């Protein structure tokens with residue numbers, strides 16, 4: 001992959017955005033990400049996926065320079081839909097996706113991060129949707145995902161001012177779960193990924209799917225699905241193993 005480096009170890013696949021100087025999300029990079037997620041979905045060596053950026057930033061957003069090569073409304077709308085398709089897929093992905101954000105996650109970079117299930121940040125990272133500064137608006141569903149985390153008023157403030165919040169602030173607003181120093185960030189993200197990788201794949205898949213019902217405000221449907229899946233995990237090999245391991249006071253050996 002030209003703009004991505006994928007490394008698999010300990011059942012964790014680390015995707016590094018590798019497009020200096022800002023890991024801008026060009027159409028080609030989005031295409032490559034789509035291909036990687038297609039490949040990893042059935043890869044038993046990848047139980048958990050970690051995304052990070054090389055260099056100074058996680059990602060500074062869509063490639064503004066590429067914008068100048070597009071000259072009609074329909075092409076821009078297609079670009080928006082293309083990114084949205086990938087980010088919807090990520091949000092509904094059956095494997096846990098964690099973003100480790102350092103430097104900056106702006107515009108499409110933050111939209112990418114918001115499509116991940118968990119965000120860890122460096123304390124001084126900048127997170128924002130500055131598209132209005134360019135006379136534009138977000139196109140990869142940023143107006144829809146940001147308010148889920150920070151509420152409509154804070155999202156409106158961030159959008160109309162185009163000012164980013166820091167990693168520390170992102171944690172306070174619920175946009176990220178924890179902030180660390182740059183030096184610690186990746187190690188902490190990896191540790192979190194390792195904890196998830198030790199669980200049964202089936203229980204992770206069901207959990208991620210159920211959380212999406214909650215995110216969409218579908219309580220009744222989600223609760224109904226939960227009881228259905230609760231039955232399924234009990235009769236699964238890993239469910240039997242987990243309960244048996246507890247009774248026998250040993251670590252479970254999940255077969256996934």
Ligand SMILES: C/C=C/C(=O)SCCNC(=O)CCNC(=O)[C@H](O)C(C)(C)COP(=O)(O)OP(=O)(O)OC[C@H]1O[C@@H](n2cnc3c(N)ncnc32)[C@H](O)[C@@H]1OP(=O)(O)O
Nearest residue numbers: 021022024060061062063064065106107108130138139140
């Ligand atoms: C549907 C989605 C839409 C969108 O995502 S629209 C884009 C939204 N994103 C932005 O508006 C962010 C734009 N970038 C910035 O505000 C700043 O940059 C940073 C805060 C990220 C970094 O600032 P500093 O540290 O002063 O560095 P620097 O000299 O501005 O940038 C370093 C190099 O990175 C290139 N770059 C930065 N962001 C982008 C981008 N989004 N698309 C294309 N290139 C970008 C620059 O041009 C420059 O490059 P060179 O060294 O060749 O001059």
